[in-house]
Amino acid sequence: RRNRGFAAATATVLAARVVGLGLATWQWRAAVASERKARESEFNAMQQLERSNELLGLIAAGGALDAVRRSDIAGTRRELALLKELGRDGRFAARLARAVSDGSLGQPLRGHEDMVVSLAFSPDGKTLASGGADNLIRLWDVVAGKAIGEPLGGHEGVVSGVAFSPDGKMLASASADKFAKVFNVETGKHIQSYEGHTHHVMDVTWKADRTLLASAGADNASKVWNAETGEQARTISTYSKQVTSLSFVGLQDNLLSSSGDKRVFLHSAGNGNPVREFAGAPDYVYRAASN
Numbered sequence: 506r507r508n509r510g511f512a513a514a515t516a517t518v519l520a521a522r523v524v525g526l527g528l529a530t531w532q533w534r535a536a537v538a539s540e541r542k543a544r545e546s547e548f549n550a551m552q553q554l555e556r557s558n559e560l561l562g563l564i565a566a567g568g569a570l571d572a573v574r575r576s577d578i579a580g581t582r583r584e585l586a587l588l589k590e591l592g593r594d595g596r597f598a599a600r601l602a603r604a605v606s607d608g609s610l611g612q613p614l615r616g617h618e619d620m621v622v623s624l625a626f627s628p629d630g631k632t633l634a635s636g637g638a639d640n641l642i643r644l645w646d647v648v649a650g651k652a653i654g655e656p657l658g659g660h661e662g663v664v665s666g667v668a669f670s671p672d673g674k675m676l677a678s679a680s681a682d683k684f685a686k687v688f689n690v691e692t693g694k695h696i697q698s699y700e701g702h703t704h705h706v707m708d709v710t711w712k713a714d715r716t717l718l719a720s721a722g723a724d725n726a727s728k729v730w731n732a733e734t735g736e737q738a739r740t741i742s743t744y745s746k747q748v749t750s751l752s753f754v755g756l757q758d759n760l761l762s763s764s765g766d767k768r769v770f771l772h773s774a775g776n777g778n779p780v781r782e783f784a785g786a787p788d789y790v791y792r793a794a795s796n
Contacts (some may be wrong), residue, residue: 528589544624559595614635617641622663623635641664642656642688654693659686661680662683665681668710677709684706686730703724706723707721710753714756717730727751738774740775759771767786771783772790
């Protein structure tokens with residue numbers, strides 16, 4: 506009887522271990538599948554961006570109508586409809602082609618070693634910040650069209666978002682390395698890191714008084730931070746997919762954000778509660794903005 510009891514207990518322990526191993530395996534496979542899906546979405550977005558750039562090049566060369574006929578390039582109905590509208594009488598294509606030829610569009614800013622993913626102007630409009638797939642941030646003199654100093658490093662992933670502080674003295678960045686960071690614009694020195702997201706950080710924004718920083722994540726969450734200390738104030742978890750963009754609205758405490766789950770929300774940064782939902786988007790929402 507004692508042996509039978511021992512055997513039963515052993516069988517129970519083994520069964521529990523098998524179940525635990527199975528659950529761990531399932532969780533690992535789910536995590537791998539989620540990571541693969543996120544990478545595929547990022548790759549598809551990059552392809553769409555490259556296709557749009559090629560279409561713009563055709564328009565600039567005066568070939569808007571030709572571009573419409575290039576079904577191998579105009580891969581989406583949205584792009585096709587846009588090109589048809591732009592090429593209806595050729596005036597847009599002519600203006601753009603003229604701007605390219607006479608140099609009024611300016612010369613391209615070259616310096617990144619890979620795709621440029623994010624851009625932001627300083628409050629006074631004199632400086633442009635760019636974040637790249639080379640994991641670097643560059644600052645540019647808008648008037649001179651030249652790089653300012655050395656690139657800002659520190660990220661180990663694509664820099665997917667950049668934002669100047671309201672006074673223009675600091676620059677915040679978001680990256681695929683799961684970090685948000687802040688740099689001193691004048692010196693280029695890294696000031697603060699904000700750690701807490703479990704997936705890519707997609708965007709970053711400042712409150713008008715510079716006390717708070719907020720970040721959007723591919724982990725379906727927005728986070729609000731004490732800008733000075735780097736401490737996390739709260740997490741907002743309303744969405745079921747990636748939070749693709751966010752921005753503080755004016756001088757208020759409200760955050761406008763968008764998500765891949767087709768929704769746009771206004772949240773209170775003070776308590777994290779939703780203030781209003783803007784429903785009705787038919788597909789993945791990449792960005793929302795307010796004036």
